[in-house]
Structure formats: C-alpha cells, structure tokens
Amino acid sequence: MRIDVISLFPDMFGVVRDSGVTGRAHNQGIWALHAWNPRDFTHDIHRTVDDRPYGGGPGMVMLAEPLKQTLQTIRTQRGTTSVDNAPVILLSPVGKRFDQSLAARLANSAGAIFVCGRYEGVDQRFIDGYVDEQWSLGDFVLSGGEIAALAMIDAAVRLMPGALNHGDSSLQDSFQDSISGLLDSPHYTRPELLWDQPVPPVLLSGNHASIARWRREQSLALTSKNRPDLLEHARHLGLLTKSDEKFLDSLKT
Numbered sequence: 001m002r003i004d005v006i007s008l009f010p011d012m013f014g015v016v017r018d019s020g021v022t023g024r025a026h027n028q029g030i031w032a033l034h035a036w037n038p039r040d041f042t043h044d045i046h047r048t049v050d051d052r053p054y055g056g057g058p059g060m061v062m063l064a065e066p067l068k069q070t071l072q073t074i075r076t077q078r079g080t081t082s083v084d085n086a087p088v089i090l091l092s093p094v095g096k097r098f099d100q101s102l103a104a105r106l107a108n109s110a111g112a113i114f115v116c117g118r119y120e121g122v123d124q125r126f127i128d129g130y131v132d133e134q135w136s137l138g139d140f141v142l143s144g145g146e147i148a149a150l151a152m153i154d155a156a157v158r159l160m161p162g163a164l165n166h167g168d169s170s171l172q173d174s175f176q177d178s179i180s181g182l183l184d185s186p187h188y189t190r191p192e193l194l195w196d197q198p199v200p201p202v203l204l205s206g207n208h209a210s211i212a213r214w215r216r217e218q219s220l221a222l223t224s225k226n227r228p229d230l231l232e233h234a235r236h237l238g239l240l241t242k243s244d245e246k247f248l249d250s251l252k253t
C-alpha cells in the first residue's frame, strides 16, 4: 500500500513512518509513505499557499493551484489517474466519520492521497474538482488535517497482514472491534498484587471458559455505561446472547 499526503508540515508524518508498529511495517515494505509540501509547487517569490477569503471574514484560505500541482506530480509518480486506485481524501470535520470499517477499507486498498487543510479551509473549487471523499476524525476542529491523517494511517496500517508480529493480537482486536461490537475488557499484568489491588482472581484460575465469560461481562458493563449506542447497535445485529441480556438486566438492579 502507498499513502501520499499533501501537507504544509510534511515532517509531522515522520511519527507514523518511523515509530512503533507502523514504523516497523514501513521498514518491512508493507506500506510506503510519501509526504508532499504544496509550498514546493508554488511559482511566486513568496511561495504563497494561502490568500484572503472572498466575502470577508477571519483567517486565510488554501489556494487551489499549489494543491492541484502537487496532486498532478503524485499522480504521475503513482503512474495512474484512476480514482479507485488512489482516492483523494480531504480531512475535514464536514466529512464522513472515520471508524474501524473505514480503517479496514483503507488497509485492504492500494492506498490513498490525503489532503491536509490548514487555516480556515481549502478553496471549494479544489474540493469540487479533485477530492473524492472527505473523512472526519470526530466532531471537533483541529488546526490542520495532519493529526487526523496520522490517526487514520495508524489505524489502517496496523490491520495490514504482517504489521503486528503477534498475529493473534490483531485477531483479538478485530474480534473486539468489529465482531463483538463491544468495548474491550480491562487488561492486567505482573505483579499479582499492585498498590493493594489484586488481579481479578478469575484471571489466575486457568478456567478459560470462566475467563471468557468474565471478559464478556466486563465488556458488556463498560459498553452499557460509556457507549449505550454501541450496545444498542450490537443488539440490533443480533450479537447479544440470552446470557448477555440476563447479565445486562442484573446491572439495572
């Protein structure tokens, strides 16, 4: 998979290229990252990438032309003009909310070209002419799209085959994230007694059925408390058993 990003701060992408799971996967050639600065595609002496908004108002708007020039260079290097090979995705709070299924879609694709806006936004004519999709990390406003792109790249790359060396844990995660539809249960490691708090005894019992049931109940209780919307969704999909429902009932009293 090849990811291209267009950003006035391309150095920010060193984080995902060089560290942790995503850095190791990058070194293994599982994915490649190319970060492009639209300032390098300006032609004026000031290397201008923004200008004042028509109609007035605060702040500046990103110029369409340097973004278009950057995109054309990327398309030439990628050797294609087809959108299904590499969709152009703008990071914006007006976009479709990013979730685990979009992460999986990206992980199973040939890649994407992420456009990171700065200032008040991007000239709408670039969006209309060149952007295929808009994705949002959440209902808040960042000072640029970079941190949203970093989060999405991280979420996708860790799902790619070979990215997590212990392949089991990605299975566990995907079970939690997309099969059970519930929040993950708590984790414990050594020592057995820490700050007067013991590890829940069931986890030391060696009884794998009891451990699975305890984890399931922890997930149900946490999801009910923090994300009742996810619980309702899981119920709608028929992912809750009679035993789950009985446990959830017992929480109400």
Ligand code: 4GY
Residues within 6 Å of the ligand: 091, 092, 093, 117, 118, 119, 120, 121, 122, 135, 136, 137, 138, 139, 140, 141, 142, 143, 144, 145, 148
């Ligand atoms: N939230 N999800 C987000 C964002 C900053 C438009 C320029 C978000 O993805 N991107 O807040 N991006 C943009 C917003 C103007 C800065």
